[in-house]
Amino acid sequence: MKSTADVVIVGGGVIGASILFNLGRMGVTDTLLLEKDVLGSGSTGRSQAICRMHYSNPVTATMAWESLGIFTNFNEVVGGEAGFVETGYLVIVNQEDSAGLASNVAMQYSLGIDTMRVTALDLQDIAPMVSVNETEFMAWEPQSGYADPYMVTTSYVTRAREFGAEIVLRNPATEIEVSGGRVIAVVTAEGRVETPVAVVAAGPWSKLVLAQMGVDVPLVPVRHQVASLTRPVDKLPLHPTVGDIAQSFSFRPDGSSMTMMGFGDDEEVDLETYNQGVDMDVMADALGRLSRRIPAMEDAYFRGGWSGLFTTTPDWHPILDAVPGIEGLYCAVGFSGHGFKLSPMIGVTMAELIVEGAGKTVDISPLRFSRFEEGDLLGSSYRYRVLA
Numbered sequence: 001m002k003s004t005a006d007v008v009i010v011g012g013g014v015i016g017a018s019i020l021f022n023l024g025r026m027g028v029t030d031t032l033l034l035e036k037d038v039l040g041s042g043s044t045g046r047s048q049a050i051c052r053m054h055y056s057n058p059v060t061a062t063m064a065w066e067s068l069g070i071f072t073n074f075n076e077v078v079g080g081e082a083g084f085v086e087t088g089y090l091v092i093v094n095q096e097d098s099a100g101l102a103s104n105v106a107m108q109y110s111l112g113i114d115t116m117r118v119t120a121l122d123l124q125d126i127a128p129m130v131s132v133n134e135t136e137f138m139a140w141e142p143q144s145g146y147a148d149p150y151m152v153t154t155s156y157v158t159r160a161r162e163f164g165a166e167i168v169l170r171n172p173a174t175e176i177e178v179s180g181g182r183v184i185a186v187v188t189a190e191g192r193v194e195t196p197v198a199v200v201a202a203g204p205w206s207k208l209v210l211a212q213m214g215v216d217v218p219l220v221p222v223r224h225q226v227a228s229l230t231r232p233v234d235k236l237p238l239h240p241t242v243g244d245i246a247q248s249f250s251f252r253p254d255g256s257s258m259t260m261m262g263f264g265d266d267e268e269v270d271l272e273t274y275n276q277g278v279d280m281d282v283m284a285d286a287l288g289r290l291s292r293r294i295p296a297m298e299d300a301y302f303r304g305g306w307s308g309l310f311t312t313t314p315d316w317h318p319i320l321d322a323v324p325g326i327e328g329l330y331c332a333v334g335f336s337g338h339g340f341k342l343s344p345m346i347g348v349t350m351a352e353l354i355v356e357g358a359g360k361t362v363d364i365s366p367l368r369f370s371r372f373e374e375g376d377l378l379g380s381s382y383r384y385r386v387l388a
């Protein structure tokens, strides 16, 4: 491992990987990425990886839309595969959230995002397998879908390595050394690396990494469950990706014969000891809701599942910023269960912040570190917070 670097990134999930690549793209190639386990072994490898544009705030909607442009042209823009599959994305809300849905769609439309409100009649053309009632309201994004989080992460890292980056696996950062108010080195299990810049992209572990320097960041790990279902392809060859706010869960196709369902009560857990499996009673309840939404799913069966961690902030939006008070320390943390779809633009804007002093392609100042103590939190149209 090198003993000096211009930038050290802590964390080899999709966020650290995207930042590493984008630094290289901007000419910062003397870089080092440290991963305590293997690439994608944190939240990234457990992600449903749904790429939707439906957000309540322009900053995240814009990042999702710009990121979609990268996912769909990944080989040209980055190199390698993202595994993106266009399925269309349907948001379903009930009466109490209908005004929020309308204002979100209007905001997204004003940003040039390909989205529209649709009716039950429209669904007969778009998604005839989906059943809704007269108290439910919908929006449709024809270009949205899902990608492969592991492929995206490894593609970013492969290209970054070609630019000159070094990636060291199974080597945790144990300390970020600060002297005179600035970062001077990162200490790892394998040795010490002198650097003026450290980027914390350690997912659910970020709170621990930052706490070691006395930085308190409001991150809470929340468990989210995923079930892999075999769907009856004879009756249901395909379905779109659906954010079912009315019933508090989501699902998407997974290849040609599987469906991936995300569900659960989003309970706060301990990040080292949480139950990484599926609660079968909670899964059965979610499968019942899915069967009401798509009656053909009554014949689906459970193939397996897992749980992963959302790293939540008080407003369920990430923190993308330099850490106040410590020169050279940056963080890209708190993705609150929706960071994968934003990851291409998080890499772009974090690299701009580090190299040029500000996110240029998208103004990321609404996601600044200090917003919590300033009481300037981002809002959401919904109570189903992951769809903030």
Ligand SMILES: Cc1cc2nc3c(=O)[nH]c(=O)nc-3n(C[C@H](O)[C@H](O)[C@H](O)COP(=O)(O)OP(=O)(O)OC[C@H]3O[C@@H](n4cnc5c(N)ncnc54)[C@H](O)[C@@H]3O)c2cc1C
Pocket (backbone or CB within 6 Å): 010, 011, 012, 013, 014, 015, 016, 034, 035, 036, 037, 038, 039, 040, 041, 042, 043, 044, 045, 046, 047, 048, 049, 050, 051, 171, 172, 173, 174, 201, 202, 203, 204, 205, 206, 209, 224, 225, 226, 262, 307, 308, 309, 310, 332, 333, 335, 336, 337, 338, 339, 340, 341, 342
């Ligand atoms: C079940 C589930 C479903 C999701 N579904 C979606 C979805 O549909 N769409 C969407 O956009 N997002 C989704 N997300 C969220 C998305 O996956 C995350 O926001 C994203 O993967 C976060 O990436 P990350 O790189 O910040 O964190 P992580 O992937 O957790 O990566 C952090 C890495 O840092 C490493 N690390 C930690 N401490 C250290 C250290 N001291 N030294 C070195 N390395 C360290 C860890 O081992 C880990 O690999 C989902 C998440 C989960 C859990």
